[in-house]
Amino acid sequence: MRQRSSKFVLQSIAVFSVLAFVPFLYFFNQLSLIELKTESNIEQQSRNKLEYSKVELQSSLDKMSASLRYLSHNNILLQAVTNPSEDNLEALQDFWVLIARTQGYYSQLRFIDIDGNEVVRINSGNNFIELVEAEHLQNKSDRDYFEYARNLGDREVGTFGIDLEQENGDLVYPLTPTYRVIYPISFDGERLGYFVANLDIVRIYNKLAYKNRAVNLPKIATQEGYYLMTPKGSDIMGHLVYENQEMNIAKQYPALWTSIQQSDSGTVKDQDGWLSYTKTQIDNVDKISNMILFLKTDFSEANAFTQDEKKVLYQQATFILIILFLLTFTFVTWNYNHEKNSLDSKIARAAMNGMSAMIITDRNNRIIQVNEEFTRVSGFELADVKGHKPSLFSSGKHSQEFYLKMWKQLENTGLWEGEVINKRRDGSLITQILRIQTVKHNSDTIQFYVASFVDISHRKELENRLRALSEKDSMTSLWNRRKFDSEMQAHSARAKRYKNHAVSVLALIDIDHFKRVNDRYGHDKGDAVIRQVAKSLEKQLRETDLVARIGGEEFALILPHTDLREAEMVLNRIRVAVNIESDLNITVSAGLTEICSHQDETYKRADIALYESKSLGRDKVSILSMTENDSIA
Numbered sequence: 001m002r003q004r005s006s007k008f009v010l011q012s013i014a015v016f017s018v019l020a021f022v023p024f025l026y027f028f029n030q031l032s033l034i035e036l037k038t039e040s041n042i043e044q045q046s047r048n049k050l051e052y053s054k055v056e057l058q059s060s061l062d063k064m065s066a067s068l069r070y071l072s073h074n075n076i077l078l079q080a081v082t083n084p085s086e087d088n089l090e091a092l093q094d095f096w097v098l099i100a101r102t103q104g105y106y107s108q109l110r111f112i113d114i115d116g117n118e119v120v121r122i123n124s125g126n127n128f129i130e131l132v133e134a135e136h137l138q139n140k141s142d143r144d145y146f147e148y149a150r151n152l153g154d155r156e157v158g159t160f161g162i163d164l165e166q167e168n169g170d171l172v173y174p175l176t177p178t179y180r181v182i183y184p185i186s187f188d189g190e191r192l193g194y195f196v197a198n199l200d201i202v203r204i205y206n207k208l209a210y211k212n213r214a215v216n217l218p219k220i221a222t223q224e225g226y227y228l229m230t231p232k233g234s235d236i237m238g239h240l241v242y243e244n245q246e247m248n249i250a251k252q253y254p255a256l257w258t259s260i261q262q263s264d265s266g267t268v269k270d271q272d273g274w275l276s277y278t279k280t281q282i283d284n285v286d287k288i289s290n291m292i293l294f295l296k297t298d299f300s301e302a303n304a305f306t307q308d309e310k311k312v313l314y315q316q317a318t319f320i321l322i323i324l325f326l327l328t329f330t331f332v333t334w335n336y337n338h339e340k341n342s343l344d345s346k347i348a349r350a351a352m353n354g355m356s357a358m359i360i361t362d363r364n365n366r367i368i369q370v371n372e373e374f375t376r377v378s379g380f381e382l383a384d385v386k387g388h389k390p391s392l393f394s395s396g397k398h399s400q401e402f403y404l405k406m407w408k409q410l411e412n413t414g415l416w417e418g419e420v421i422n423k424r425r426d427g428s429l430i431t432q433i434l435r436i437q438t439v440k441h442n443s444d445t446i447q448f449y450v451a452s453f454v455d456i457s458h459r460k461e462l463e464n465r466l467r468a469l470s471e472k473d474s475m476t477s478l479w480n481r482r483k484f485d486s487e488m489q490a491h492s493a494r495a496k497r498y499k500n501h502a503v504s505v506l507a508l509i510d511i512d513h514f515k516r517v518n519d520r521y522g523h524d525k526g527d528a529v530i531r532q533v534a535k536s537l538e539k540q541l542r543e544t545d546l547v548a549r550i551g552g553e554e555f556a557l558i559l560p561h562t563d564l565r566e567a568e569m570v571l572n573r574i575r576v577a578v579n580i581e582s583d584l585n586i587t588v589s590a591g592l593t594e595i596c597s598h599q600d601e602t603y604k605r606a607d608i609a610l611y612e613s614k615s616l617g618r619d620k621v622s623i624l625s626m627t628e629n630d631s632i633a
Contacts, residue, residue: 002150004023004282006064008332010023012328012329012332015328016324016325016328016489016618017334019324019327019328020321020324021323022417022435023320024213024408024485025318026433027316027317027320029265029312030313031310031313034306034309034310034313037306037309038080038153038306039267039269039274041306042267042274042621043267043274043276044269044482045297046274046276046295046297047265047276048210049210049216049218049295050218050276050277050278050293050295051278052208052210052501053208053209053217053218053293054278054280054293055208056207057204057208057280058280060105060207061108063079063105064103064105064199065296067099067103067105067430068181068183068197071096071195072183072185072195073101073183073199075110076088076092076095077092077185077195078185078187079091079093080111080120080194081111081185081187081193082121083190089119089120089595091497092111092120092353093122093131093206096109096120097122097129099607100124101124101129101130104200104203105179105200105203105204106122106124106197106198106199106200107123107124107125107165107176107198107199107200107203108122108124108178108196108198108544109121109196109197109198110121110195110196110197110198111185111193111195111196111198111549112140112146112149112193113192114139114141114150114191114192114193115139115191116139116142116146117141117536118137118138118140118143118240119131119137119141119193121137124200125200125203127201138167138413139282143166144453145180145182145196146530148182149182149184149194149196150578151203152182152184152400153184154184154186154191156178156184157181157182157183157322158181158182158183158184159179159180159181159182162177162178162201163177163180164176165177165178165198165425173248175200177198177201177202177228177229178199178200178201179198179201180196180197180199181196181197181199182194182195182196182197183195183196187251189225192334199526201228201229202229202296205217205220205229212523215334216295216503217231218293218295219231219293219294219295220291220292220293221249221291221292221429222290222291222292223290223291223292223425224248225248225250225251225257225292226247226248227247227249228291229247241542242301245459249292249294253270253275254270255268255270256270256275256277256294257570258279259277260279260292264279265277265279267565268457270296270298272298272299273293273296273297273298273299274295274296274297274299275295276294276295276297277292277293277294277295278292278293278294279291279292280291280293294382300373309462309466312458312462314458315454315458320454323356323432327356327504327589343465350485355371356369356373356453356454357370357371357374357376357377357378357452357453357454358371358374358450358451358452359374359385359390359450359451359452359453360448360449360450360451360556361389361390361448361449361451362447362448362449363445363446363447363448365386365387365389365449366387366389367386367387367388367389367390368386368448369382370385377424377430377455378393378422378424378425378430379424379425379426380393380425382600384425389400390451390522393422393423394422394423395421395429396421397421398420398421405620406418406436406463409488410436410438410449414437414440415435415436415437415438416434416435416436416437416602417433417434417435417436417461418431418433418434419431419433419434419456420432420434420453428562429457430455430457431455431456431457431460432453432454432455432456433449433453433454433456434451434452434453435452435453436449436450436451437449437450438450438521453468455472461469466588470482471483471486473529473548475527475530476530476531476534476549478534478537478538478547478548478555479533479546479547479549480548480550480551481548481549481550481551483548484546484548484550484556484558484578485544485599487548487558488506488558488599488602488603489599491558491560491595492595492596492597492598492599492602493506493597495595495596495597496597499597503562503563503564503594503595504558504559504560504561504562504594504595505557505558505562505563505567505592505593505595505596506556506557506558506559506592506593506603506606507557507558507559507567507571507587507590507592507596507606508554508555508556508557508591508603508604508606508609508610509554509555509557509574509589509590509592509610510553510554510588510589510610510614511530511533511553511554511586511587511588511621512553512586512587512588512614512618513590514526514529514552515620517529517584517586521584526570529582529584529586530549530552530553532581532586533555533578533580533582533586533588534547534555534573535562535581536578536581537555537557537574537578539577540573540574540577541557541559541570541574542559542572544560544561545557545558545559545560546558556606557571558595561574564592564593564594564623564625568592568621568623569591571590571592571621572621574588574590575587575588575590575619575621576618579619587618587619588619589606589610589613589614589618589619589620589621589622589624590610590620590621590622591605591606591607591609591610591611591612591613591621591624592606592608592609592620592621592622592623592624593605593606593609593623593624593626593629594626596626597626601629605624605625606624608624609622609623609624610622612624
């Protein structure tokens, strides 16, 4: 009795292992794909945030550079320096207060005479602007940056680099990084002093947040790994402050630091989450020209991307596991009571090796038997299909070559497995994981074909829906940047292959003065304006045209088989429609160019054309063709 029980258990384990092998591989592969998808989503989202921060940082510095040139070379400053009367000094103070209030880039604006004495000083912060009284002005002749300023040439601009803010020789707490730009002020060959501007790095840093959300602020570090700015601001400038010496990327995130040394951007997995980084080079900054921006995504946040997919997969796995246990028990029990070498036994074992729904056909591939699960899934009764070939269920989605390969493999190996799309009795499509095997006679001739399948239509529908969602912009329901890049790649490849065919056109559209809308009416109204413009674009375009939202207020259009003149008429029609349909008198600017075989060149030309429209006063459509671009280049 014990021997029979052991044999039953061993047979059950063996049969279950065989039945579970293919489903195990399938679910293991699906989990791996979900993991890859999670990493891809994190990398894409983090790359968007980091690229936004890079562009915003460089843009802010460019604006400040222009502003500083004006502040250091204007008559108000020169009058106050050469003739420091009360009226002239007061005019300079009023002018600097106005600059500090409107621009928000500077924590201090100062004029220091040749002996290091502060003559005029404005302090500025998030919620205050302070004109420092004469009795509180300081002498800076003992500071390193003053010695640095004295060694500058008359026409030389000094960038002293980033260090920590000090007052009266002591560090300011909380620790506040500052970056000083120094301009020598001379008149008739005589040096009179120095204009010194302290950049407000904290306020500049806070503008780098993607979609103005503080959680999207990246950490910024020097090329040596020390932090310049962090959202909390408590672990910065470790190379200057003793208690912060351990605050270094190389010590805190060794894997990240190794990747940073090898590449300019990327994503690595840490014990707590994902770390994405990018390097950037800031123009005209001599001491920290190379900087590192990085973001950390916790595993809990990362898993949220694919939580629903995993839940569905686990449900499917549980369902399959139950079926496998039932099939194993049924098969072993049946096999235990029947002769294993009979033809009926071979047919039964083949049926048990299937997934759930089963079809048995004879040597001529005509249906002789189906089970109840087949009827439930497909809607066909045995009477409906008996004597027919399985081609009755064909959906027309597969080529003749597909079926020829299937039959060839069945003849050679006696087994075929794969994914097939068939149709139910009501005409609806069903996606199956299908397994077909042959049952042979003792003479090795095929007597029967046994097919079993599992319905995975729901999972495929979910995959297709998720794929569509990943390519749609959630605010406007237009295509997003991923879909746009994919379509641009396809059109560029088509342009390369069919050079003499009708051209296609790329158009970039930007909402004019959109920041004013946000500042005046708030971001909710700004979002409503973006949606209204999106509706206007969809309404004016053809079904064959593609429109995508590729940035905050920027849209892209791909117009297939359209020349530039026709596209210009379409864009002018769109421009007028947007303005007419807007209750805020919204206008848009656009840039047009032909799509060539190089995607980046096409986008660059369209962007240049868009910039030209803005430069000409906005509410314009500009064209930069390939021939014009070549002549300019």
